[in-house]
Amino acid sequence: MTEAGDDVMVQMVRRFAADEIRPLEIDAAHQIPPRVLEGLKGLGLFGLTLPERFGGSALSAVQTCRIVAALAESDRSVATTVGLHLGLGTRGLVAFGSPAQHERWLPQLAQGDVIAAFATTEPGAGSDLSAIATTAHPLADGKLKVSGSKLYVTNGGFASLFTITASTPLLGSANRGTSLLLIPGEARGLVRHPEERKLGLRGSSTIAVSLDDVEVTGVDSLLSEPGAGHKHLSHVLSWGRLFLSAGCIGTARAALKATHAHVSQRRQFRKALLQQEVVQRQLADAAMRLRAMVALVNETASAADANDEAALARLSTSAKVFCSEAAGTICDLAIQLHGGSGYIEDTGVALMARDARVTRIFEGANDVLTTHAGLMELTSPTKRAGAAADAVEAARQALHSKLGVKVFGRPSVLHHLGRAVVLRDAAQAAQTAATTAGELASAAQLGREAVELASRQFVALDPSQLTDVLEGVMES
Amino acid sequence: MTPDVLQQQIFSMMAQLSVVRAPDIKLEHRLREDLGLDSVSSMELLSMLAEQMNLDVPMEEAAHVTTVADTITMVQRHLEKRAMP
Numbered sequence: 001m002t003e004a005g006d007d008v009m010v011q012m013v014r015r016f017a018a019d020e021i022r023p024l025e026i027d028a029a030h031q032i033p034p035r036v037l038e039g040l041k042g043l044g045l046f047g048l049t050l051p052e053r054f055g056g057s058a059l060s061a062v063q064t065c066r067i068v069a070a071l072a073e074s075d076r077s078v079a080t081t082v083g084l085h086l087g088l089g090t091r092g093l094v095a096f097g098s099p100a101q102h103e104r105w106l107p108q109l110a111q112g113d114v115i116a117a118f119a120t121t122e123p124g125a126g127s128d129l130s131a132i133a134t135t136a137h138p139l140a141d142g143k144l145k146v147s148g149s150k151l152y153v154t155n156g157g158f159a160s161l162f163t164i165t166a167s168t169p170l171l172g173s174a175n176r177g178t179s180l181l182l183i184p185g186e187a188r189g190l191v192r193h194p195e196e197r198k199l200g201l202r203g204s205s206t207i208a209v210s211l212d213d214v215e216v217t218g219v220d221s222l223l224s225e226p227g228a229g230h231k232h233l234s235h236v237l238s239w240g241r242l243f244l245s246a247g248c249i250g251t252a253r254a255a256l257k258a259t260h261a262h263v264s265q266r267r268q269f270r271k272a273l274l275q276q277e278v279v280q281r282q283l284a285d286a287a288m289r290l291r292a293m294v295a296l297v298n299e300t301a302s303a304a305d306a307n308d309e310a311a312l313a314r315l316s317t318s319a320k321v322f323c324s325e326a327a328g329t330i331c332d333l334a335i336q337l338h339g340g341s342g343y344i345e346d347t348g349v350a351l352m353a354r355d356a357r358v359t360r361i362f363e364g365a366n367d368v369l370t371t372h373a374g375l376m377e378l379t380s381p382t383k384r385a386g387a388a389a390d391a392v393e394a395a396r397q398a399l400h401s402k403l404g405v406k407v408f409g410r411p412s413v414l415h416h417l418g419r420a421v422v423l424r425d426a427a428q429a430a431q432t433a434a435t436t437a438g439e440l441a442s443a444a445q446l447g448r449e450a451v452e453l454a455s456r457q458f459v460a461l462d463p464s465q466l467t468d469v470l471e472g473v474m475e476s
Numbered sequence: 477m478t479p480d481v482l483q484q485q486i487f488s489m490m491a492q493l494s495v496v497r498a499p500d501i502k503l504e505h506r507l508r509e510d511l512g513l514d515s516v517s518s519m520e521l522l523s524m525l526a527e528q529m530n531l532d533v534p535m536e537e538a539a540h541v542t543t544v545a546d547t548i549t550m551v552q553r554h555l556e557k558r559a560m561p
Contacts, residue, residue, distance in 0.1 A: 131495070177509055227509060375516055379539055405533040409523030411516075 009063070010070045016043060017074030026077055026203035027351055030195065040082060040112065045071070047110030049086045050094065054106035061239075061301035065246035069297075072250025076355035077203030079247045084154045084204075085109070088240035088363070089116025092163045092180050096224035096232050101182065104220075105161055117159035118240070119150035119209055120233070126365070134211060136166040136181055136221075144221055146181065146189075146214040152362065157195055157205035160185040164211070165233060168226045177227025180236070181216070189214035200354030238312045240363050241320035242304060245297050248323035248359055252290050255327075255334035255352045259283070262338050279337060286333055288442035289326040292426040295433035295443075296322055299425075314382065317373050318425035321366045321418075324359035331356045371411050374418030378407065386431065388424040388450035395420060395454040416453075423450035477555070486548055489524050493517045503545040511544070525551055531558065 020039050026032055040046065048064045050056025059067075064086060072079035090109055093101060093116075108114035125131035134148025146166055153162070161184060168179040183190060193208040224232060260283070263273035273279045300319045303311035331353035335342035342349050360366045381396055382389075395417055399407050407413055427450050430443035477485075484498070491498040494511040505511055507518040522538045525531065525547070531554040541547050 178512075230508065230514070372516060375519060378535060379515075379519070400535050405519070405522050405526045405535055405538040407523070407535075408516075408519035408538075409527055411520075 010066050012043060013067055013070045017071065021074045021078055023075040023348065023351055024345065026075055030202045032078055032081060032203045036078065040078070045082050046085055046112030046115070050090060050106055050110040054102065055110035056106070061242060061304035062298060065242065065297050065301045068243050068246040069249040069253070072247035073254045075203065076247060076251055076352070077201050079250060080201055080204040081155060083243040083247055084118065085116045087243040088118035088236060089155065089163065091239040092223050092232060092236045093182065095235060096180065101220065105182070109161065114160040115155055115158055117153050117155040117162045119153045119156070119162050120165040121151045123149055123151060132165055132167050132178060134164065134166045136168050136171070136179065138170055138218065139215070142218050143215050144218050146183065146211045146216060148211050150209045150211070152196070153207055153209050155205050156192060156207040156209055162209070163223070165229055171226035178229030178233070179226045180223040180229050180232050181221045182223060183211070183214060183216060183221065187214045187216060200351070200357055234313055235309065237364065238316040239304065241316040242297070242300050244359055244363050245293070245300065245319040245323035248327035248356065249290070249293050249297060251352050251356050252293060252327040252330040255331045255349055256286055256290060258349055259334040259337050273337065282333055282337065286330045288445055289330060291439060291442060292430035292446055293323045293326050295429035296426050298433065299429040314376055315425060317369050318422045320364060321369050321373070321422045322426045324366060327356045328360060367415060370418035370422060371415040372418065373421045374414035374416070375408070377417060377421045378414070384424070384428055386428060386447060388427045388447040391451040391454035392417070392420050392424050420450050420454035423453060482551065483548060486525065486551060490521060490544065493521050501544060503548070505544045506542055507544070522547070529555065531555070
């Protein structure tokens with residue numbers, strides 16, 4: 001699709017959303033109305049990233065992100081339903097599926113007749129994938145017996161296809177490998193539990209799924225070779241984080257638009273709030289973050305389109321952390337600048353804040369990803385130019401010489417470095433995308449935050465001190 | 477420290493981070509695929525070894541460690557280096 005065609009699609013999504021999507025009603029009903037889901041299917045949104053030969057639109061990641069952002073600007077539950085299907089739900093199948101698996105599933109997925117879900121979190125395994133307890137054991141007749149429990153499965157209530165992670169210790173060459181498996185929604189032994197009651201994203205389906213000795217045929221179920229789950233999962237999660245980040249753009253943009261409208265008409269102390277310097281500064285900060293979100297998501301999506309796996313893994317981590325935090329900050333500002341009305345549900349910004357909150361948690365908790373960003377920077381440093389990059393590199397070299405490999409035993413140091421890395425990537429993306437002096441200045445401001453963070457002396461806390469502090473506070 | 481004792485000590489540390497028990501760990505096992513250590517925990521392992529055995533292991537060297545045997549070789553090399561006058 002050309003950029004003009006891309007814009008037409010974005011406009012169609014905006015028109016559909018304005019006509020059909022009612023966020024407060026979706027939130028109250030805890031579900032997306034069937035007519036909205038049918039409308040999304042009619043627009044072809046469930047096939048945006050799927051190959052054309054199977055009925056999809058084969059859009060680029062850059063184009064898809066613009067559409068997911070437009071959808072999220074209207075309602076985050078709707079965007080999550082579609083984004084999950086396009087990212088985590090189908091990416092493993094598209095990238096690693098066999099021709100037979102493609103033939104069987106992709107046509108229905110592209111039409112939205114089959115909705116996809118992704119299930120990896122377990123009672124004992126969240127961000128720690130090595131703790132996955134779900135197993136797939138080979139049976140004599142080429143089948144696999146899958147047993148385990150999965151939590152917080154987005155789209156789980158109505159999905160007809162689940163991509164799951166399972167430990168496959170007796171398959172392939174790996175002694176303790178993890179594999180990605182496709183499980184049909186109607187498989188015997190797949191039990192769907194009731195919908196979870198959530199703080200936000202209430203229109204999006206989230207359930208637990210039990211896999212009680214589910215039997216599937218190995219060749220139909222295994223994505224690529226057994227034991228390659230960790231490697232493939234990295235790719236799938238990168239795509240998931242990319243679309244999640246794009247959704248954050250939509251939420252932040254909606255919150256900023258609503259806030260701008262409110263402060264333009266709301267008068268206090270004889271002038272509109274928008275005319276007050278304190279408000280202006282906060283709005284400028286929000287605009288700076290939103291601009292960086294867009295730039296960073298574009299850069300990440302471009303890496304996905306170029307099949308640059310290393311850049312995609314790094315940038316999608318930075319994008320997820322930066323965009324989810326920036327969206328949270330902007331939604332919180334929206335509530336604050338709306339005054340009392342921001343706390344009232346009918347205004348709509350409270351819903352945006354509730355919906356945005358989980359983006360800092362799911363698809364990799366931000367603290368884990370930030371620590372990982374620090375670790376990646378230490379093991380595979382990124383060559384970038386600019387003050388922020390120089391500061392991160394100086395911090396990296398200082399850690400190398402001071403701690404050597406022992407630095408890996410101090411996750412809080414990695415986390416600190418990771419925060420600087422995330423800000424550096426956001427600032428650099430914003431700087432590259434800047435076309436005006438104002439945009440360059442705002443990118444530079446973000447860069448200064450990265451420099452400040454990277455240059456700050458990190459002092460690790462003594463755990464025994466923390467225990468004393470907590471006990472003292474809790475007893476007071 | 478004898479090679480056997482060193483090996484058992486390293487296996488025991490690996491078992492703390494892996495779901496594989498110390499008696500089941502083999503020299504040819506890969507840290508990721510066989511012991512189930514992800515990038516964070518495999519680096520944590522090398523860090524634990526460096527801390528507990530008081531070794532100065534450069535980052536570049538650690539990046540090339542992928543198997544249990546590599547780990548033991550790396551530790552032995554540093555212990556020998558430290559013992560040299």
